[in-house]
Amino acid sequence: MEPKNSPIEAQERSGALESALDAAPASALDFRTTFADLVDGLGNDAVTVLGPSDPARAIAGAEFYDALEGFPPESDLILLAPSAGGAPAAELTALLREAALHRVAAFAVKFRDADAPAFAAVADASGIPILRVAERVSWRLFDAVLSRLLGELPHREDAQRDRGSEPLFALANELAGYFGGSVAIEDLERRIVAYSSVPGQVIDGVRTQGILTRRVPDSPLNDDQYRTVLRSDHPVIYPRQENEEPRVAIGVLAGTLPLGTIWIITAQPNPELTPEQEVRVRAAAAVAAGHMLDDVRARKARQLPREDRLRTLLEGTSITGSELAELGLSEERGATIMAFEPFSDPGPLPLAQLRSTVHRHLALHCPEAVTVIRDRRVFALIASDATRDPTELLLPLLPLLDRLIGPGTRAAIPGTAHRSGDVAELRQLAERLLDAAARAGSEISERILTIPALRPRLALERFAAVLNAEPELRAPEVDRLWEDEPSYAATLVSWCGHFGNVARTARDLGVHENTVRHRIRQAEERFGVRIDTADERLSAWVQLRTRFAQGT
Numbered sequence: 001m002e003p004k005n006s007p008i009e010a011q012e013r014s015g016a017l018e019s020a021l022d023a024a025p026a027s028a029l030d031f032r033t034t035f036a037d038l039v040d041g042l043g044n045d046a047v048t049v050l051g052p053s054d055p056a057r058a059i060a061g062a063e064f065y066d067a068l069e070g071f072p073p074e075s076d077l078i079l080l081a082p083s084a085g086g087a088p089a090a091e092l093t094a095l096l097r098e099a100a101l102h103r104v105a106a107f108a109v110k111f112r113d114a115d116a117p118a119f120a121a122v123a124d125a126s127g128i129p130i131l132r133v134a135e136r137v138s139w140r141l142f143d144a145v146l147s148r149l150l151g152e153l154p155h156r157e158d159a160q161r162d163r164g165s166e167p168l169f170a171l172a173n174e175l176a177g178y179f180g181g182s183v184a185i186e187d188l189e190r191r192i193v194a195y196s197s198v199p200g201q202v203i204d205g206v207r208t209q210g211i212l213t214r215r216v217p218d219s220p221l222n223d224d225q226y227r228t229v230l231r232s233d234h235p236v237i238y239p240r241q242e243n244e245e246p247r248v249a250i251g252v253l254a255g256t257l258p259l260g261t262i263w264i265i266t267a268q269p270n271p272e273l274t275p276e277q278e279v280r281v282r283a284a285a286a287v288a289a290g291h292m293l294d295d296v297r298a299r300k301a302r303q304l305p306r307e308d309r310l311r312t313l314l315e316g317t318s319i320t321g322s323e324l325a326e327l328g329l330s331e332e333r334g335a336t337i338m339a340f341e342p343f344s345d346p347g348p349l350p351l352a353q354l355r356s357t358v359h360r361h362l363a364l365h366c367p368e369a370v371t372v373i374r375d376r377r378v379f380a381l382i383a384s385d386a387t388r389d390p391t392e393l394l395l396p397l398l399p400l401l402d403r404l405i406g407p408g409t410r411a412a413i414p415g416t417a418h419r420s421g422d423v424a425e426l427r428q429l430a431e432r433l434l435d436a437a438a439r440a441g442s443e444i445s446e447r448i449l450t451i452p453a454l455r456p457r458l459a460l461e462r463f464a465a466v467l468n469a470e471p472e473l474r475a476p477e478v479d480r481l482w483e484d485e486p487s488y489a490a491t492l493v494s495w496c497g498h499f500g501n502v503a504r505t506a507r508d509l510g511v512h513e514n515t516v517r518h519r520i521r522q523a524e525e526r527f528g529v530r531i532d533t534a535d536e537r538l539s540a541w542v543q544l545r546t547r548f549a550q551g552t
Contacts, residue, residue, distance in 0.1 A: 077105060106130065136213070174284070180201065182195065183195065184196075204245045230258050235249065248266055320420070335384055358371055361396075361397045464549065488523050488527075492520065
């Protein structure tokens, strides 16, 4: 049986309410969601209430709290305060007391277990209940769930609309009625796009959490299981695990194109399916494939104009200035550019897989993400977020790309664009980063390339370009040293790099200190290299360093 506060029961209550409302007179439709309704709908896994609360209090809406803007004029709001979790107790107490004056209904905050007693005391002192949001529930998701429960947002295209009639939900309910357990239909991003709500169905904590967050919880077994299911041409049975009921899984495919998976919790686990059960599962997968393929086509049609706009931005021509806004990106916050390049020269299929994998990963965190392929590289554009380091966003992606595309894929993050015209300049900078890393080879170990990480390399390459373009800046005696006595040139570079310290230079090169002194003296006396002044040493060092960097 499901937990008392599970999303399934909430959806059943919601469905019954909608049916009643259809027959109700217009005057009966004036109602507001209560605090208790919200807490029940969110579930105990998502929020914990601290402090005194009025279950019957009507909630007017939910807003993010911004200290610069102050409290909104409306009363009976739940305020989401992502920045309040680290505030001192005294500051938080003052904030909640002021919130009481503005008739705020509750504050939603994230904090550590160790801070729970302090937050509970603040809630008691102020009289404002605190909703502790679970760490695994993102603020974006929490706001969306609140808005959905409050009825503030129309349902999105990729979310359920009529749970009794939408085909995938009806299909999930049909399977659940046959097998006796909860059914989830997932897309390739492991988002739960439909699930069953049959009374009495068997359900476990993992499925409950997945339905709440609309995404499969992370598990070390996930990758292998999904790979097996999508590659199998028959249903796969997974026995009971320590926290999971037994499941039957099958891939949803249109021909050879994978679209998603179906996961069925079965009330009567058996090591094999009966022929009738297998027919049912296969037929359900075929029906799901038809609906999901239509959805893919519709999304592709919507995505194409966005891709065209990104290509225009990357090219830098025919720009109107409104492209970022048309992509749903704020010029004030800015848009972060990313570029991805496989280690080896990819064919069309690996490149398409690279783009697909990058897009799926970024869209999980940044729904506005748009990606395109350009010149055998994948470029992505996402909204900039001052609270999130884009490097951290890509760290979990690299191991996945290693498995799917091959080891060594690099990513470049050149910066943030605040105007449409900035994107093409940042694209060129991303290409410079990738090209510089490719030329450097093993000298650069970083997989995620940024300006700070590669600034010395970029500077040396620029110095080299200037020296090549203006030969009068080159000292011919330094070039002769490089060509005739490479070991002397290497010693001079190391000696300059160690600020003339002979002992460190000797350790760096693995030679005797007298050898270092001899080579430096030969560079001066035999080749005429001038290193008496700081400027002369800098000039000689830069000229030799660029030669080493170029490997010529």
